[in-house]
Amino acid sequence: MSGPSRLSVRNIRKSFGTHEVLKGISLDAKDGDVISLLGASGSGKSTFLRCINLLEIATEGEIFVDGEEIRMVKKGGRNQPASQKQVDHIRSELGMVFQSFNLWSHMTILQNVIEGPVHVLKRPRAECIAEAEALLEKVGIVDKRHAYPAHLSGGQQQRAAIARALAMKPKAMLFDEPTSALDPELVGEVLRVMRALAEEGMTMLVVTHEMSFARNVSNRVVFMREGVVDSSGTPEEMFGGGGSPAFRQFIGHLGPA
Amino acid sequence: MDIAFLSQTMLTLIKAVPTTLILFALSVFFGGLLALLIVWMRVSGNRLLAGFARGYIFVFRGSPLLIQMFLVFYGLGQFGVIRYSFLWPFLREPMVCAVLSLALCTAGYSAEIFRAGLRAVPTREIEAARAIGMSGFLLVRRILAPIAFRHALPAYSTEIVLMMKSTALASLVTVWEVTGVAQRLISQTYRTMEVFLCAALIYLALNFIILQALSLLEYALSKHRRAPPTSPSPIPR
Amino acid sequence: MMTSLQLLGFGSGGWGALLLLGALITLAVTASALAIGAVLGALVAAMKLSGRPLRAAVGHVYTTVFRGVPELLIIYLIYFGGSSAVTALGHALGFEGFLGLPSFLAGALAVGIISGAYQAEVYRGAYLAIPPGELEAALAIGMSRRLRLRRIVLPQVIRFAIPGLGNVWQLSLKDSALVSVTGLAELMRTSQVAAGSTRQYFLFYIVGGCLYLILTSLSDRVFKGAERQADRSQSAAMIGRG
Numbered sequence: 046m047s048g049p050s051r052l053s054v055r056n057i058r059k060s061f062g063t064h065e066v067l068k069g070i071s072l073d074a075k076d077g078d079v080i081s082l083l084g085a086s087g088s089g090k091s092t093f094l095r096c097i098n099l100l101e102i103a104t105e106g107e108i109f110v111d112g113e114e115i116r117m118v119k120k121g122g123r124n125q126p127a128s129q130k131q132v133d134h135i136r137s138e139l140g141m142v143f144q145s146f147n148l149w150s151h152m153t154i155l156q157n158v159i160e161g162p163v164h165v166l167k168r169p170r171a172e173c174i175a176e177a178e179a180l181l182e183k184v185g186i187v188d189k190r191h192a193y194p195a196h197l198s199g200g201q202q203q204r205a206a207i208a209r210a211l212a213m214k215p216k217a218m219l220f221d222e223p224t225s226a227l228d229p230e231l232v233g234e235v236l237r238v239m240r241a242l243a244e245e246g247m248t249m250l251v252v253t254h255e256m257s258f259a260r261n262v263s264n265r266v267v268f269m270r271e272g273v274v275d276s277s278g279t280p281e282e283m284f285g286g287g288g289s290p291a292f293r294q295f296i297g298h299l300g301p302a
Numbered sequence: 303m304d305i306a307f308l309s310q311t312m313l314t315l316i317k318a319v320p321t322t323l324i325l326f327a328l329s330v331f332f333g334g335l336l337a338l339l340i341v342w343m344r345v346s347g348n349r350l351l352a353g354f355a356r357g358y359i360f361v362f363r364g365s366p367l368l369i370q371m372f373l374v375f376y377g378l379g380q381f382g383v384i385r386y387s388f389l390w391p392f393l394r395e396p397m398v399c400a401v402l403s404l405a406l407c408t409a410g411y412s413a414e415i416f417r418a419g420l421r422a423v424p425t426r427e428i429e430a431a432r433a434i435g436m437s438g439f440l441l442v443r444r445i446l447a448p449i450a451f452r453h454a455l456p457a458y459s460t461e462i463v464l465m466m467k468s469t470a471l472a473s474l475v476t477v478w479e480v481t482g483v484a485q486r487l488i489s490q491t492y493r494t495m496e497v498f499l500c501a502a503l504i505y506l507a508l509n510f511i512i513l514q515a516l517s518l519l520e521y522a523l524s525k526h527r528r529a530p531p532t533s534p535s536p537i538p539r
Numbered sequence: 540m541m542t543s544l545q546l547l548g549f550g551s552g553g554w555g556a557l558l559l560l561g562a563l564i565t566l567a568v569t570a571s572a573l574a575i576g577a578v579l580g581a582l583v584a585a586m587k588l589s590g591r592p593l594r595a596a597v598g599h600v601y602t603t604v605f606r607g608v609p610e611l612l613i614i615y616l617i618y619f620g621g622s623s624a625v626t627a628l629g630h631a632l633g634f635e636g637f638l639g640l641p642s643f644l645a646g647a648l649a650v651g652i653i654s655g656a657y658q659a660e661v662y663r664g665a666y667l668a669i670p671p672g673e674l675e676a677a678l679a680i681g682m683s684r685r686l687r688l689r690r691i692v693l694p695q696v697i698r699f700a701i702p703g704l705g706n707v708w709q710l711s712l713k714d715s716a717l718v719s720v721t722g723l724a725e726l727m728r729t730s731q732v733a734a735g736s737t738r739q740y741f742l743f744y745i746v747g748g749c750l751y752l753i754l755t756s757l758s759d760r761v762f763k764g765a766e767r768q769a770d771r772s773q774s775a776a777m778i779g780r781g
């Protein structure tokens with residue numbers, strides 16, 4: 046838990062118009078950290094995640110991936126990445142898993158998984174296919190590799206999306222509510238894959254509503270409220286009655302985990 | 303820019319607008335009536351009538367309007383039966399031929415549009431009407447037609463604008479509507495761009511007026527799709 | 540007096556060969572127009588989607604004008620306007636007298652400009668039909684703008700655009716009949732000349748119309764086939780679910 050810093054975010058602020066969604070958030074993820082980001086909807090946790098891989102551009106703040114700072118410039122009073130090339134590079138090092146899977150519907154599952162390695166990383170195709178098949182085996186859908194996404198159940202699609210992100214050999218994985226769009230009976234299969242990843246030592250940042258995951262898999266829990274980090278700590282601290290009153294109220298609403 | 307020439311051109315072209323409007327109004331009217339007949343045949347359940355309607359739609363949508371118009375204008379006069387019939391005094395009029403072919407053509411397109419509207423009428427609403435004892439023409443007039451027309455209106459609006467553009471073809475059978483007059487001006491003055499600009503403005507203005515009118519109609523016919531009127535509450539929104 | 544069959548035949552005095560040639564020229568005008576319209580349409584769609592007010596406005600004016608003004612008027616604009624331009628250019632280079640724009644070129648250009656306005660709307664709709672999440676996933680994996688366009692956007696736009704392009708093709712096929720006013724011997728013009736010189740108006744307009752029907756229904760089949768081909772991933776899903 047004390048490896049080098051994989052991901053470091055300092056004082057991120059983000060406004061949409063006059064509405065400030067993130068009011069200065071800092072976070073450090075060391076190698077192998079699994080951090081659960083909790084919070085009511087509207088607390089800014091998804092926006093925060095999207096700021097890290099620059100799907101949203103933070104109004105202020107610094108982001109370091111594996112020690113490399115994402116360079117920003119002010120352009121017309123607004124923060125802009127200094128180099129699109131660096132942005133593309135950083136993104137290729139961070140795996141992102143979306144709530145709505147976002148598999149490319151015109152490609153088969155295998156094509157989805159090898160797309161990034163072949164075309165972004167420009168690695169040999171045969172090698173990528175072999176690796177992709179191993180990844181699909183790992184997430185349990187290798188038999189679906191020639192199917193199109195619309196063929197698959199939500200749980201299978203999300204597992205394919207995880208394989209697609211893993212194929213880039215990311216330095217850290219970002220999960221944006223990966224199970225929220227799934228039918229309850231399909232949540233388990235995705236959580237199992239995520240748990241296996243965590244046990245292998247993957248650095249993970251997970252926005253979730255799954256209290257069992259936060260409690261049993263992650264090693265740190267961060268509770269966000271109204272654009273700031275309200276409280277954070279180990280699952281034992283947070284769920285053992287140590288969280289802030291707001292956090293206790295939040296998990297109380299959701300019922301016992 | 304030659305303002306004098308532009309305004310002169312505009313005036314000349316505007317004089318032809320009534321002809322364009324008459325062509326348009328008559329062919330939309332007769333085309334609409336004919337379309338209703340074709341749709342009725344198409345959904346009648348009678349295989350002969352449905353087959354005829356299908357063939358009609360195929361022919362008039364599948365071939366260019368210009369060839370249909372020439373067929374009516376030049377082709378019909380070739381037959382003695384028609385030449386010596388009481389219809390001939392009408393059919394030798396370019397205006398009648400133009401309206402006839404425009405109406406025949408738009409009927410094919412409109413019939414398909416109306417049919418799509420009919421298919422969008424929910425079966426359960428038809429059943430509900432039957433359940434209270436409606437049938438036949440009453441069912442069509444009170445339930446089917448209003449719902450179907452509302453569904454068909456957006457596509458029908460597009461068809462109506464296409465009709466406005468199609469009236470230009472009447473100039474090729476010597477009806478002097480806006481495009482015909484514009485063509486004559488171009489070949490007299492060789493000032494293509496200016497004449498085009500004026501004529502284009504006229505058509506765009508006509509389209510705009512028609513589309514506005516149709517969207518007003520659409521608005522009036524979609525009370526049920528709008529949010530319910532809020533009770534007069536002082537809450538500012 | 541020749542019989543109808545002889546008039547339509549391929550022997551001497553028969554118009555069969557010329558009518559078929561006319562049909563081929565009609566196809567060639569339409570195909571060229573589709574290609575010209577594809578370039579213009581993609582450009583105009585990109586302008587309308589650019590999010591920049593000035594470009595979007597130019598794109599909007601283009602689609603409004605060329606979908607709202609009679610096709611015939613646009614053909615006059617290109618044919619006469621183009622010829623004046625060519626004549627002016629000719630004078631500058633020392634040629635005397637009136638120079639015409641070749642009627643095939645004028646026709647393909649005019650129908651292409653109209654086709655471009657309709658194609659722009661087809662491409663715009665197809666782009667908007669791409670689920671935004673799929674574009675985001677492409678961003679998230681680190682794809683550059685170019686790569687995104689080539690690997691994610693274009694394949695999907697083409698797939699979604701096929702039914703719309705089929706409609707535009709049919710529209711252009713019928714618009715191409717208006718090019719006959721420039722004297723280009725495509726199917727409409729050939730039917731007209733045959734009808735006029737034989738006085739068999741009815742016969743030749745019916746035959747010309749039938750040839751158009753053959754062209755439109757054949758091309759309808761081609762586009763339906765292409766649609767099925769491109770929709771494989773979608774229809775496979777329906778079977779898979781069943």
